[in-house]
Amino acid sequence: MVLSVETRSTAVVIPPVEPRNLAKVPFVELADGRLQGVVSSGSDIERVYVSSIGAGTHGLSCSTNNNRPCGGLRGAHPCKHLQALLAEAEAQYGRQRVARYLRVEAEEGVSLLSALKPHHEPTPAATVFSRFLRHLAYLEVPGSGEPIPELHWFPSVRETRSDI
Ligand SMILES: [Zn+2]
Secondary structure, three states: OOOOHHHOOOOOOOOOOOOOOOOOOOEEEEEOOEEEEEEEOOOOOOOEEEEEEEOOOOEEEEEEOOOOEOOOOEOOEOOHHHHHHHHHHHHHHOHHHHHHHHOOOOOOOOOHHHHOOOEEOOOOHHHHHHHHHHHHHHHOOOOOOOOOHHHOOOOOHHHHHHHO
16 A cells, blocks of 8 residues: 655654554554554454553553553553554564663563563553544545555444443
């Protein structure tokens, strides 16, 4: 898929360093002083998690887009969503850039995850999620019949109601 960036001054689509798993982590960014993104639920295709790791602070946050806390994030132990987020961030931006941004000191061969000094620091999901929705809007390419990988995971609004 080729995006014409020059006609869309606000949308900067940077090709990932390595192939990304967009079904698992449809959105990842280094912004707002956090590594943050949206992660599909492993068990429920209708649910997504908004996960983030604070740069420097290494504060961990994970909740559904309705602000329900993630059951897998207990204290300082990163849940599988945060693990997936970090892995995909490395694929998107490269390990060095992610380590620099988060201020993680990790030697070669040591996972960035294990080098974090994490603690639980809940962050409102709404901000990240609205950035994700805007990101999806940028991806709409007029006249393109190609499928957009980021949209494949997207649960229909009707079905998410049953989650309440
Ligand atoms: Zn989680």
